[in-house]
Amino acid sequence: MPQQSLADSDCIVIMGSNMAENHPVGFRFVMKAKERGATIIHIDPRFSRTSAMADLHVPIRAGSDLAFLGGLINYALSSDRWESVPFFREFVQSYTNGPTIIGDTFKDTEDLAGMFSGYDPESGAYESSTWAYDEGHLDPEMTDPRCAFQIIKRHFSRYTPEMVEQVCGVPQELFEQVAEAILTSSGPDRTTAFCYAVAWTQHTTGTQIISCCALLQLLLGNMGRPGGGILALRGHATIQGSTDIPTLYHLLPGYISMPMVDAGHLDLQSFMDAIQQPKGWWHNAPKYIVSFLKAWYGDAATGENDYCFDYVPKISGDYSFAAMMPMMKDGTIKGLFCMGMNPAVGGQNSKLIREGLANLDWMVMRDPYEIETAAFWHDSPEVRSGEVRPEDIKTEIFFLPPAVTPEKDGSYTNTQRLVQWHEKAVDPPEDCRSEPWFMYHLGRRLKALYADEETPQARQLQVLTWDYDTEGIYDDPRLEQVIEEINGYTVRDRKLVSGFAELKDDGSTACGCWIYSGIMPEPGLNLARNRKGDDAASLEWGFAWPANRRVLYNRASADPSGKPWSERKRWIWWDEEQERWTGYDVPDFPATKRPDYRPGPDAVGIDAHRGDAPFIMMPDGHGLLFAPAGLVDGPIPTHYEPWESPVTNLLYPEQVRSPVVPTFDRPDNQYHEIGDPRFPYVLTTYRLTEHHTAGGMSRFVPWLAELQPGGFAEISPELAGEFGIDNGDWVTLTTLRGEIETRALVTERLQPLTIHGRPVHQIGMPWHYGWGGMATGDIANDLSALIEDPNSRIHQAKAFTCDLSRGRLPRTNGASGDDE
Amino acid sequence: MVIESSGFQRRWENRRARARTAGDEAKESYYGLPVIHKPHWDWWIIVYFFVGGICGAANAIATLARWHGGKEGESISRVARYLSFGMVIPSTICLILDLGRPERFLNMLRVVKLRSPMSMGTWILLSSSFFLSLLTVDQARRDGLLGQDNPLVRMLRWMPVRLIDALGVVPSLMLAGYTGVLLAATAVPLWTRNHLVMGPLFLASAFSNAAAAITLILGLRGRSVEGARHRIERLDLLAMFAEVALLVVFKRGLTRTVADPLETGQTGKLHRYGVLGAGIGLPLLLHGKSIIGRSSSGRGVSIIASALVLIGGLAFRYVMVMAGHRSADDPNATFEMTRKRD
Amino acid sequence: MGLLTQLRNHIGMKPNPISRSTDEMRPRTDGADVTVSVCPYCAVGCSQLVYAKQGRIIDIEGNYDSPINGGTLCPKGAATYGLLHNPHRETTVKYRAPYSDHWEERPLEWAMDRIAERVKQTRDATYEETDENGVPVMRTLGIGHLGGATLDNEENYLIKKLFTGGLGIVAIENQARI
Amino acid sequence: MMSEPRTGAREGAMGFLTDTTLCIGCKACEVACKQWNQLPADNFGYTGNSYDNTGDLAAETWRHVSFVEQLADDSGARPTSLNAFQSNWLMMSDVCKHCVNAGCLEACPTGAIVRTEFDTVIIQQDICNGCGYCVPACPFGVPALSPIDHKAHKCTLCYDRLRGGMEPACAKACPTDSIQFGLVEDLMERASDRVENLRGRGVDGAYIYGDRETGGTHGIDGLNAFFILTAPSETYNLPAEPELPQDKTFPSYASTILAAAAFAIGAALSLRGK
CATH class of the missing domain: 2.40.40.20 (Barwin-like endoglucanases)
Incomplete structure (x- = not known):
């Protein structure tokens, strides 16, 4: 949800975040909501500048967020407001998988004392087949004990206010004040928003904490509506962009998984089959994968050679940040590029990291300042205490100063998926160069070094398309060409596509990142440069992926028949005359699919979804109360103590910690x-x-x-x-x-x-x-x-x-x- | 299973007394930080107050001595005039060097602000040193320092000395007293609490310093000017009594917090023993015999006493400035002055 | 200026003596060219106006038009100018030879060539075309990359494309994970 | 309703309303001011005064955000529900008050400190010779001599920006519009409505600091940069009823002249030959 939409919220719960301190300008909208009478609640171990502006500060024990949210779910489901206001039950029945019957192979943590079914003790992981739906069975009344709704109700039945007091340290009357505030501010004409940041994500149960909040918001009907939803407050200028077009080990652009050996992605077909979903938007995955391969490998990628799928390296293990550090220390990683990151301070167990850096053969450091990661060899606690001497550190270090934001063109994607262009004001001084300059000229040099070799690694580089024109006094690559590649074009005549709907899986289109497709519909028209704001959804300001939609799943802001749930919370609705969805935002739904549309038996992809299924990315178009697949630590959020905690787990005494946490026992x-x-x-x-x-x-x-x-x-x-x-x-x-x-x-x-x-x-x-x-x-x-x-x-x-x-x-x- | 609530009260009396927190430190005042800013003045200004005071008072004494004094008055007047002229030069130099940008000292003449003691002080210093230099030139002529019979001397004879003398008295007196008003017209509690007394107090101190300086010079000049010395000593004693009286009035007018810099610490000790003790008490004791017996004390005693008065005068100005710094830095002093008067 | 006015200005006549330079005071951004940028700090995405004269940035402040910040900025955004112009900023290439205890100055082109050689050297030494049970993986675990959350989308695209698509580097991570 | 004007602000006077109930203590004003005026960083040192390491206004710091923690009662109990509007951790952005009758302006012997056409008070850097008399003359402790150029400096209410029709840098940067810029009469109107609104919402300690009623600002006759506070002004290191020091000059002159006369007579008598 966009930050501006917070101003329409009736209650804003800031939990797992210190918004006033770390997103002060985003907090403007929380203050606007407060001036309009919204209740601001800050749930945080510390009273901070956010709490100072809140109506209610709830001190909570760090690491017990999920127990608190579970308590809220239990409180809401057993409250008479939830039963008396028809909106809640109708929202859950028609928009979530509440009514779906779950297969009887599934056993809940209540049955197995803190564990779900399908746990394999040797591999230490869950096998999710036992969580599957009982195919096709629904109980619209959601009374069947095996329906997702009842399983949820039973799962959280022990998360009572007394339990919350014992586990989180929050007095009951304070907890009830929060629960009542949220409940009364949810409903057909009222919405509650949650704002969170890394204080939710940075836990061994981080993902489950967020999915627990999503579960609560689904139960309270706050999804896809103005002033509702969950706002992730991200910490870096374009950290959202760096996961959309990822410099991450497990992703390809557009949230397509990297090919994984142990997931059986051995060739293009098996890869596409694994990612494609029979129903829902992911049915289009093959179009995006093939177009992506055409963008990287150009003409070399043909139908015969699986569009050069083999050239995309496959991962067989964990190369995440935490795993990389021991890999450096143990000598697996010999060379490191570090661009604008300071792991010697920001990484965990930073002493181990500094030892890892000292064990590298070479490192390329790009930062405006000589930060700790660049200076570890001559000035660090270990060097100052004499434990380590520069003469013993073998790392060859290249320190290349970069251009800073106003000295280079480029785009950032902010915390609400909004891509904004920043124009170059001046040329960078002396040896400072922009990252595109560095990458392009490094790539050109490597291509030259591998030009006449026949080895597979040479072949891999030779097929890569890397021919951008250059401009300016330093020969920077023309970013417009890069954006054209990201946006996608028809291969034959390089004509830009207007959106991912035009991408094909027959190799006739190329697209670097499908979710950004449509950012440059015509040559020179970079929508990220749009700068006409208004006080509604500001659709003319920048470009929000996907397809400039500002509130995701905003179909849910209308009832199943397409009418807004209430005048006050109107956002998008079905326009009978024009026979299309319209409103203040780009509908996150097929524009002309009638609300009463029912799919045929063999319908595929998005056509397989009903007209009242807002969650188009989900296989069945419904919000997941119960997640049969996708999360590796269980289908329902469960409170486990942090890996290091002074107290045991009161809810599941036999299973204190999450059973599937990857640890580094060294x-x-x-x-x-x-x-x-x-x-x-x-x-x-x-x-x-x-x-x-x-x-x-x-x-x-x-x-x-x-x-x-x-x-x-x-x-x-x-x-x-x-x-x-x-x-x-x-x-x-x-x-x-x-x-x-x-x-x-x-x-x-x-x-x-x-x-x-x-x-x-x-x-x-x-x-x-x-x-x-x-x-x-x-x-x-x-x-x-x-x-x-x-x-x-x-x-x-x-x-x-x-x-x-x-x-x-x-x-x-x-x-x-x-x-x- | 039902977990009964602990009914826990969130108080921690059993723990050791609570540690001092950031909140505690901001209870009485804003972490003890000063409310107002103290002036940067230190030795340049202290010396200026001292020599400026003597300059003004000495010139006034010189004029008054000539009007009333007859032959002895003449010798007092001569010494006073040359002393006063001697003091003008260091006053001006101290003032200019104390400026952050000395090269812009002429900007002081850009404006006449009656309500700004420093602006008025500049014009006072200017006018009094103008009249003073004329009178000193006349004095030098009369003492033959400028030669007997040359065009300059002849021209100077036409100078309306009595008129310039009369005109010069007012700025000189102001020069001696305005420094007190300069301090009074600020936000520093110690100075502004008793603003009416500050001018007279500095004036009294200036007179006692000037008189003491003249007594010292006459004393050193030996027996020939014994009578003149006795007269100036009388003025010196009168000035010292006035200074004591004014100091008492000043101290009683202060509340305990505002007076604290004069009671405690280094400035407090210097005030009690330096200013009051050595500067006024001891000299009065030394002159004790002459006060009771209504006769004048010996030369040696007079020299020592006047030297002590001078030192006391310098100490008084040092204490006043430095205690002012402490007073400005003390938030409670400012709050005492500006508490809500409903 | 005539002597009289000089005197008038300098000898105590005018009660509120405004000097000439004060009278002609103008904002220092007069005549500067303006570009629209985005704050490099957090993910709120505040729009900034960058004023520059003769190729040098002189002022960075908020952009009124933005629906997000409407001209406002936080302390970090307001200090963006200080990110560019401050005594600690490095603007020349520095090189540390193995086991050395000091930085050395080096030309940029030399560094780029040397880096390319080291990449090729390490990559060739650690390249795996297939893993132990014969599955084509075409990767190297010998080189890693850190950073991306503060780099533009286009930069991230080129990094992932060259390093992963072209060189088979898989250990690529950024601040999204810490 | 044109009530009797609440300060002596002159026609067209511009100023600041700093509404501390909206301040989130982010210090954007401090940095935006330094960036626009290119002021160097001055003090380095961890103070331990909650989140305030700036300490005070100074020659190179024209905005200062103060922090006062008021969370626990004496027994250590913390509040479980907060009364509205920043009652437990006070934050306030302090600035030059641009007084209607300014102590610094009246004290300045060189005419460097002048009143602009916007009724704001500025120190003309081409005139100031660093005499430093404005420093003790300010009842709020705002101007200070710079250790770098030895001249007095303080907030100019962005006089150069005003001349260019631009809003002052701090008011523009403030994310929650706690610092508002505009005509003093409009701001005063807005402030009194806001105080009324706040009192209606349970903040009965809210008041305007800087008009004639509260504290009377004896002789100062009102501040062009005024505040809405929710605690006694001493908590923010602001004097409750500041005085204009220069009101004391004429009485002090009078007492000095009287004393001078007395001394003249005394001297004359004691110098008269017997």
Whole structure:
């Protein structure tokens, strides 16, 4: 949902995010909603600048978000408002897979004490066949005990307000205030929005926390409607773009999976069969895959050679960020390109990462400043303490300064899928060059080196199309050609397509990224450069993929018969005369499919969906209360304790942690046991308004460095009282991965919570700081561990445990920041 | 299974007294940070107050001594005039060097602001040094320093000395006193609390310093000017009594918080022992015999006493400026002055 | 200016003496050319106006027209100018030889050639055409890439295309994962 | 209804309304001001004063966001429901008040500090000779001498931008429009409506700081850059009833002249030969 739509919300729940601090301008719209009488709720372990503006701040134990959301689901389903207002039941019945009967092979965590059926102990993974639907059976009344709705109800039945108080530390009356606020602000004419960020994703159950929120929003009918939905607040300028056109190991552009050996993607056909879905939009997958291969390999890609499918490398394992670090340390990865990223501070277990960097043969560093990742060999805690000497580090490092945003053309995709073009104002100074320049000229050089070789690796590069014209004083590649390639064109006459609907799977079209198709419908017309905003959906400002739709699944903003659920929440609706969908947004639905359309028996793809099935990407067009496939750690969100937690799992005592978490059991990455007495305090890391992620773009900028010039950890007065620590004293934090010293900001904004009847203290620490730049401090990520969420492979930095002690580290030459 | 709620009360009395938090530090005032900004003034301005005060007072004494004094008055007037002229030069230099941009000192003449003591002070310094230099030139002529009979001397004889003398008194007196008003017309609590007393206090101190300086010079000049010295000593004592009185009035007018810089710390000690003790108390003691016996004390005593007064005068200005800094830095002093008066 | 006006301006006559330069004061962006950019910091996507004169950026502030930020910016967005112009910014190529304890200056072209050679060298040494059970994988695990969340979409496209499609590098990651 | 004007602001006076109930403490104003005026970063040091490491207005810092944490009562209990509008963590962007009668302007002996056609107060950098008398003369502690060019500096309410018809940099950058720029009479209208609205929504501590009623601003006669606060002004390091220091000059002159006369007579008597 677009940020502007928050202004129409009746209740905004900010959880897993500190929006006012990390997305201040996005928070404008929350303030607008507040001025119109919306209730703002901030659920966070810490009272932060977001809580200061909220009507309700709910302190919660870091890592227990899912228990809280489960509590909300249980509260909503057992509330009389949910039963009395017909809208809720009708929304769930017609737009979700509530009525679907699940096969009897499925066993819930209630039956198997915290586990789902289909778990294979050796491989440590679920096999999802036992979660399948009982083909074709529906119970519209949703009373059958095996229908998804009833399974959900039973699954969350033990997430009572008392349980939430025990697990999350949130007093019952506070929990009920939140639940009532959300319930009364949901309905036909009222919508509640959730805003979240990495404090939800960065858990070993991160994906499930978000799917639990989606489940709650489906039950409350807040999906696809103005002022409703879930807004992911992403942290980098184009982190959304970098997952759409991914520099990620497991994806090809347009969320098409990389070919995987162990998933049987051995040739093009098996690959396409695995991705294609009989029903729903993914039925078109082959068109996008073939067009993508034509874009990369051009004329070399023909029907005979599977459109050069073999040249696309296949993955057979985990090469995510966390896996790459040990691969560097163990010598598998010998060369590294690091462009605008600072893993020596931002990566988990950053001491291991610095050791990995020291074991590389060569590294290419592209950053405007000499950040810690570029300077690890001559200035790092290990070098300062004498543990490591530059003379022992073999890494050959090339430091090439890049152009900064206003010195190069290009587009960013922001947190609401909006692609915006930024124009080049001036040429970059001296040796600074833009990334396209670097990639294009590196590619040209490599093509030359491999020009007359016959090896398979040479062949792989030779077939790649890499011929862009250049312009400007530094011979930058013309980005317009790159965008044309991304947008897609008909191969014969290179005529640009107007959208992914025109892409074919017979090799007649080429398209670099199908979801961005339509961004350049005509040569020179880059929709990302549109700059006509208005105070509705601003369709003339930039280009939102897919096809400029601003609210996804906005068909759900109309009832099954196509009429808006209410005048106040009108968004798109069926226009009987024009016989098409119309409204304030581009309909995320076939424009002319009547609401009462019913598919024929052998209908395929999107035609197989009914006229009242808003979720066009889902196989059956319905929102998933119960996810039969797609997530590797269970079809229904379940609360498991973070990998390191001071308390056991009250809901599932036999299964404290999620059973399928990928771990890195290595001597340099040890984990703490549950309830480990040596590390009794919950530690959560977070960001500040004044700094940017690993600090590379803020600790070196004087105006920002002076606003938060030194690292600190936030401690509650009660915890500080036990150690005799006063505001401003030095403290030391230790985990099995490392120990750091920092200053204590003793503040009432943190408080101990009662978990399982005993007090649990929480410590908060910003993770921007490092030894470089003008704002320095010890690196918080020296404490965190390499561990991953099973679905997204993101790490756990929002809830792990640590020990606290007074005073500084006995460092020999005062390695850390200034001493007083 | 039902988990009964712990009915837990979220208070932590049993823990050790709560640690001092960021919230605690902002309870009394904004983390103890100053509300107003203190002036940058230190030694340049302190010296300027000292020499400026003497310059103004000495010129006034010189004029008054000539009108009333007869032969002894003449010698006092001569010493006072040359002393005053001697003090004008350092005053101007100190003022200019204290400026952030000394090269722009002439900008002081761009405007006449009656409500700005510094603007008025500039014009006062200008006019008093103008009259003073004329009178000093006349004095030099009369002492034959400019030669006996040359065109310059003949021309100078036409100078309406009495008129210039009369005109010069007012700016000189103002020069001696305006420095107090300069401090009073600021937001610094110590200075502005008792603004009416500041001018007179500085004036009194200037007179006692000038008188002491003249006494010192006469004392050093030996027996020939014994009578003149006794007269100026009388003025010195009068000025010192006035200064003590004004200091008492000043101190009583302050509340405890605002007076704190004069009570505690380095400025407090310097005030009690330097200004009051050495600067006024000791000299009065030394002159004690002459005060009771209504006779004049010996030369040695007079020299020591006047030297002490001068040191006390300098200490007084140092204390006033530095205590002003502390007062400006103390938020509670400012809040005391500006609390809501409903 | 006549002596009289000089005197008038300089000897205490005018009560509110506005100087000539104050009287002629203009915004420093007068006459600058303006381009529309996007803030490089977080994902809210604030639109920025970049003022530049003679090839040098002089001011970066919010763009009123944007429906997202409507001219406003956060502290980081407002400091974008400081990201470009500040004493710590590196503008020349630096090279660290293995086991050395200092940076050396190197020409850009030399560095690009050397990088291409090192890539080819490492790639050839670690290239797997097929995995152990004969499945064509055409990849190298010897080279990795980090970064992308702050790089333009076009850049990400070229990186993925060259590194994965052309060189078979699979260990490509960005900040979306940390 | 044209009520009696709430400050002495002159015709066409422009100013700031800083509504602290909308301030999210993001410090965009501090940075936008420094960026437009190209002010260097000044102090470096972790203060521990909650999130305020800026500390105070200074020669190179013309906007300063203050933070005051008021979460726990003495026994340590935290609130479970917050009363409306930023009651537990006060944030406020402090700035020069551009007083209707400005202490710095009246004190300035060189005429460097002048009142512009927008009724704002600026320090003309081509005139100021760094005498520093404006520094102690300001009842709010705004101007300061720069350690770099030894001249006095303070917020100019973006006089150069106003001359170009542009909005001041901080008001433009403020994401939640806590800093609003405009004609003082309009802003005062908006402020009084806002205070009424706030009081209706449970913020009964809200008031305007800088008009004649609250604090009277003795002699200052109102601020062109005024605030809506929700706590006693001392909490934000603002004097409750500041005075215009220059109101004391004439009485002080009078007492000095009297003393001078007395001393003249005293001196004359004591110098008279017996």
